[in-house]
Amino acid sequence: MRLIGLRGATLGLLIAIATLLGGPASPASADPVDDALARFAADKYDETDKAIEGLVAASAQNGQAIFEAMSAGRLLYDPESKTVLIKDAGGALVLAKTGDPAPQALAAKPLKTVRLNNRVRRSLEAASGAFALQAPDPQKRIGAARAIFKTREPTALPAIEAALAKEKDASAKQALEAAKAAIILARQDAPEADRIAAADIVAAVGDQDALAALRTLPANTPPAVKQAAEAGVASIERWLGVANVVQDVTYGVSLGSVLLLAAIGLAITFGVMGVINMAHGEMVMIGAYATFLTQGFIRDYVPALSGASLILAIPVAFLVAGAVGVLIERTVIRFLYGRPLETLLATWGVSLILQQAVRSVFGPTNREVQTPEWLQGSVSFLGVSLTWNRIAIVLFAMAVFFALMLLLKRTSLGLRVRAVTQNRRMAASMGIRTPWVDAMTFGLGSGVAGIAGVALSQIDNVSPNLGQSYIIDSFLVVVFGGVGNLWGTLVGALSIGVANKLLEPFAGAVLGKIILLVAIILFIQKKPRGLFALKGRAVEA
Amino acid sequence: MKKFFRGALIAGAFAAAAITAAPARAEETIKIGILHSLSGTMAISETTLKDAMLMLIEEQNKKGGVLGKKLEPVVVDPASNWPLFAEKARELISNQKVAVVFGCWTSVSRKSVLPVFKELDSVLFYPVQYEGEESERNVFYTGAAPNQQAIPAVDYLMKEEGVQRWVLAGTDYVYPRTTNKILEAYLKDKGVAQEDILINYTPFGHSDWQTIVSDIKKFGSTGKKTAVVSTINGDANVPFYKELGNQGIKATDIPVVAFSVGEEELAGIDTKPLVGHLAAWNYFQSVDTPDNKAFIEKWQAFTKNPKRVTNDPMEAHYIGFNMWVKAAEKAGSVEPDKVIDALPGIEQANLTGGVSKMLPNHHITKPVLIGEIKDDGQFDVVEKTDDLVPGDAWSDFLPGSKDLEADWVAKKCGNFNTKTGKCGGQGS
Known part of the structure; x- marks a missing residue:
């Protein structure tokens, strides 16, 4: 008897040990939170997924902190004891379950991070969504509601209804209503009238996600609901058709602004001075590298200003690229005025030298220019989403354009430039130092190209090849717009940009570009001087 | 002024004499040709491989060289210019008398040097993943064939992410077009x-991705899980990923799996918005094996840059170079014909913990790894094949190449048609 009892106890102990060892798989553990947490230590995505589910089901008190730490890569575990820990933002370790400080002994151990893959990340988003519905910040609540609207996760319904009951913020309420409607629409057991009403609410949201919600109804949906959904799809599609054109045009304007920025410096060196400057792209590249250096300098020495480093890079890029431009003008180009073929070859050589010089100094790989916070992300307006950096480039291109216009029309340098380009000998006899004006003009054009480099560093590679990809486009814009006319460059850039973007959706990027090139060639055949031809004596000079 | 010029000229002449005289004085060496672009558009990727080769050769010389002779690297610069690749290859083989050449990146450069290697009967090791549909007697392909990269990646997306809708986005040239043809089939x-x-x-170099990214967004909003399979080439990737990040497409919504984006390419971007996007390779720097750790340490010491990253084609050169050394030692000669015959069957431990083997079709066995981008620009390996996958020169999914087989040992043929039982067919 005693023996049997002992054996029974041993057996019990063995089972207990087995349960402990087998931790994650065992349903026997008393506390569901412990059970879920132990799964994190299995280091398998399936188990991690289940752990998240478990935490949500148990509505663990520290759940949100765990999920936040997890998505930030700050959820750790000790492989030996299977204890799960959170490293908070300050670097201190706390126990995941309770939030209490972790014992010293644990902190000394080699802890491993709980790894995520996309599937786990999705579950995590859904799970933290349920918690975020209760967040004090209305923006966060809206974000969570939108996320649920997208996933239409049926299990989120009770959480949404609870949040709706106490929601006071109008736009958050709207987002929650939409999320609720999206779930109800897809629910088999909801009354038909509710589902039809839900279809209307979802249709009113009117974006791609709404379209997806309306299109993916289960097969056995009653016809009345289907009809309502189809009506919703039709109305959204009608609207999206309009929005698409608006979007293509805005994308075109944005591409046009990039072209304008790239070409505007060339409009001065080639357009106004008549120098076929093949090294123009390299000035853009130098501007981008100047941005990279400025950003690095500010990060290392004046970190307080790092948000403004792009703005500070503008004058630096202008001066550096401008100085290189003056140097090229004084050492190469001034000997070649009036000999376009030699200029072309010489500047082509200069461009290769500059590229290889940059490659030798900075290496052939891309350099990372950071995008400041205020340029990240996008804004959605009437169904058209535009990224902030593109909007900034449009505004910046316009600013540069009008500043340059002002400089040429309203300052004494501008007056001299115009005088020299219109009639060099007359200007010289009036006492203008034409060589000095030439150098300054070329420096100005190069400096403006350098400024373009600051903007392009935000959307393209900062590599020695940066300039090459813009040189052809730049010449195209200047020739198409009319050599010697800044307004022509503006109109030329924007029309090429918009035409390109309108062609792209149905012709594809490759064919679209070919069609555009052919169209421009034909146009130039017809009007060799471009859109806005300069008239009068200047042409003969 | 004139005097200065004359002085410079004389100094230059001396310097040139010194350079040309140097190899003549040295003991007899085995020359290794390195044919990678050091200027032009491809320099961004290929310069690293040149450095990796120099490091491998230096290592081997420390171990005593090959067959008792020191190795001497001969570096030429084909300047990303495809016809120049052929010229430089000829220069390496005919004038410099190199025993073997390691080089090329783009498929078009490989195709351009092929006739030269056939005519002059030399050996080329090609380290980059490519579209397959080729097997030549003089070429050894140490990069991945489509079945070692593209197809496992698609399988992973189907299985793990449940993807049902596919965007195949690529740069317009032979590698993406062929790969996408295979993937579509x-x-x-x-x-x-x-x-x-x-x-x-x-x-090439496409930088305005607004329309395409928004098309992808639309394509992905039908409710079916969507993924992008990207064969977008090097430089165009940065603006593509930037646009993805800015338009708010996260990896959890529409994952992008890339075949040309590695550690080196990510070094130029802020990877925080890209976390979770995928890449399929046969090697990642983050793989934790003793061999890899030692390799990374050597590389960072060699380049004197503690942050320098390693990548997949570098590992391919590591495997290829060591295979060549073993084959030369097995054959007791560095003569191309003997080395070509000795190479199939040679085994070499790769850096991810397996042993790669040179196959009769001149491709090698490799593990396939799927990695997710982490915020530090490295990859987290989320899937690794249990066994090494043998490289298949002719895809089983294309009608023209289904029946073809490459075997340089038994059949002495790169495109043996199993239906007609004859050597020759497509690609001959």
Whole structure:
């Protein structure tokens, strides 16, 4: 008897040990939170997924902190004891379950991070969504509601209804209503009238996600609901058709602004001075590298200003690229005025030298220019989403354009430039130092190209090849717009940009570009001087 | 002024004499040709491989060289210019008398040097993943064939992410076009409908991705899980990923799996918005093995840059170079014909913990790894094949190449047609 009892106890102990060892798989553990947490230590995505589910089901008190730490890569575990820990933002370790400080002994151990893959990340988003519905910040609540609207996760319904009951913020309420409607629409057991009403609410949201919600109804949906959904799809599609054109045009304007920025410096060196400057792209590249250096300098020495480093890079890029431009003008180009073929070859050589010089100094790989916070992300307006950096480039291109216009029309340098380009000998006899004006003009054009480099560093590679990809486009814009006319460059850039973007959706990027090139060639055949031809004596000079 | 010029000229002449005289004085060496672009558009990727080769050769010389002779690297610069590749290859083989050449990146450069290697009967090791559909007697392919990269990646997306709709986006040239053709056939084989596949090509260096990214967004909003399979070439990737990040497409919504984006390419971007996007390779720097750790340490010491990253084609050169050394030692000679015969069957431990083997079709066995981008620009390996996958020169999913087989040992043929039982067919 005693023996049997002992054996029974041993057996019990063995089972207990087995349960402990087998931790994650065992349903026997008393506390569901412990059970879920132990799964994190299995280091398998399936188990991690289940752990998240478990935490949500148990509505663990520290759940949100765990999920936040997890998505930030700050959820750790000790492989030996299977204890799960959170490293908070300050670097201190706390126990995941309770939030209490972790014992010293644990902190000394080699802890491993709980790894995520996309599937786990999705579950995590859904799970933290349920918690975020209760967040004090209305923006966060809206974000969570939108996320649920997208996933239409049926299990989120009770959480949404609870949040709706106490929601006071109008736009958050709207987002929650939409999320609720999206779930109800897809629910088999909801009354038909509710589902039809839900279809209307979802249709009113009117974006791609709404379209997806309306299109993916289960097969056995009653016809009345289907009809309502189809009506919703039709109305959204009608609207999206309009929005698409608006979007293509805005994308075109944005591409046009990039072209304008790239070409505007060339409009001065080639357009106004008549120098076929093949090294123009390299000035853009130098501007981008100047941005990279400025950003690095500010990060290392004046970190307080790092948000403004792009703005500070503008004058630096202008001066550096401008100085290189003056140097090229004084050492190469001034000997070649009036000999376009030699200029072309010489500047082509200069461009290769500059590229290889940059490659030798900075290496052939891309350099990372950071995008400041205020340029990240996008804004959605009437169904058209535009990224902030593109909007900034449009505004910046316009600013540069009008500043340059002002400089040429309203300052004494501008007056001299115009005088020299219109009639060099007359200007010289009036006492203008034409060589000095030439150098300054070329420096100005190069400096403006350098400024373009600051903007392009935000959307393209900062590599020695940066300039090459813009040189052809730049010449195209200047020739198409009319050599010697800044307004022509503006109109030329924007029309090429918009035409390109309108062609792209149905012709594809490759064919679209070919069609555009052919169209421009034909146009130039017809009007060799471009859109806005300069008239009068200047042409003969 | 004139005097200065004369002085400079004399100094230059002396310097030139010193350079040309140096090799003549040295003891007899085995010359290794390195044919990678050091200038032009491809320099961004190829310069690293030149450095990796120099490091491997230096290592081998420390161990006593090959067959008792020191190795001497001969570096030439084909300047990303395809015809120049052929010229430089000829220069390496005919004038410099190199025993073997390691080089090329783009498929077009490989195709351009092929006739030269055939005519002068030399050996080329090609380290980059490529579109397959080729097997030549003089070329050894140490990069991945489509079945070692593209197809496992698609399988992973189907299995793990449940992807049903596919965007195949690529740069407009031979590698993406062939790979996408293979993938399209493979997907249809798996029951994916035509309307669920969107194929999109862009020119080299494409930088305005607004329309395409928003198209991808639209394509992905039908409710079916969507993924992008990207064969977008090097430079165009940065603006593509930037646009993705800015338009708010996260990896959890529409994952992008790339075949040309590695550690080196990510070094130029802020990877925080890209976390979770995928890449398929046969090697990642983050793989934790003793061999890899030692390799990374050596590389960072060699380049004197503690942050320098390693990548997949570097590992391919590591495997290829060591295979060549073993083959030369087995054959007791560095003569191309003997080395070519000795190479199939040679085994070499790779850096991810397996042993790669040179196959009779001149491709090698490799593990396939799927990695997710982490915020530090490295990859987290989320899937690794249990066994090494043998490289298949001729895809089983293309009608023209289904019946072809490459075997340089038994059949002495790169495109043996198993149906007709004859050597020759497509690609001959």
